[in-house]
Amino acid sequence: MAFGGNPVFRRKNYKGAIATAPPVPTGPYGQNPYPQQNPYGQPAPYGQYPQQPMSPEQLDELYRSPSAGPAQTGRMTYDDVIVRTLACLGFVVVGAAVTLAMPASASLGLMVLGALGGFVLALVNTFKREPVAGLILAYAALEGLFLGGLTRIIDAFAPGVGFQAVLGTVVVAGVTLALYKSGKVRATPGLMKFFLIAIVGYLGFSLVNLGLMLFGVVQNPWGLRGMTVMGIPLGVIVGLLAIVLAAISLIFDFNSVEQGVRAGAPRRYAWTAAFGLTVTLVWLYTEILRLLAIFNSND
Secondary structure, eight states, X not given: OOOOSOHHHHSHHHHHHHHHOOOOOOSGGGOOSOTTBOTTSOBOGGGOOOSSOOOXXXXXHHHHSOOOOHHHHTBOOHHHHHHHHHHHHHHHHHHHHHHHHSOHHHHHHHHHHHHHHHHHHHHHHHHOSSOOXXXXXXXXXXXXXXXXXXXXXXXXXXXXXXXXXXXXXXXXHHHHHHHHHHTSSOOXXXXXXXXXXXXXXXXXXXXXXXXHHHTTSOOSTTGGGGSEETTEEHHHHHHHHHHHHHHHXXXXXXXXXXXXXXXXXXXXXXXXXXXXXXXXXXXXXXXHHHHHHHHHHTO
């Protein structure tokens, strides 16, 4: 079972919920389909039968009733994940709208607050044993503050780039989901190996680039990303790789959600799935926004 590179889905709480989830009952609405057996499907001790045996009419009605589904047994469904993910994205949009509506000075402060607060809550939600809806939605709102401020800064010298980044995020996520659902791309061990190697290299480059910018070694506002390789900004090459990595992360996220639904994980873990998807989508939007900004700065 592949859970991908997203630390949200790799934590023991989500994997443990899938591994320990009991099988979904096959009787109607969670009832024991074998009335003369105990709840674990074993014969009643010493051949005893229930004190109040069911009549033939009751048995007939019982077996004609529809089987219990995830909604009746408290299991996670795709609808649960979709609704909660949309709620998280809604809070991201609201947070971004607040930042964009504020004066420039206040907008910068909210952006810093969103970046720091979002990072802290991301760690809290990732390592928390049980998902808490309020903390997950608070994380989404803080990320919205950060993304709104970042979009505002970049949009100042590249008007319209924010809308383009939103559109690009929707397109990449939609295409990735369509490819995954069609079976053309799957969460395979080989893809996981490539992802882990590439993400380590990308993180290493990002840390080195940040260090060079902080110590003034590189004067370009984009650091090493502003350098050109055969006439192409290095940031464009690295940005395209980052977008591909984010799309691969989405593939593993979709796989993790599918595994959770199939295994009958408790419904509360739909919030964990929504949180994981939101983290990846925020990363994807940030990379597309930065790529578009580098394109515009080299026009």
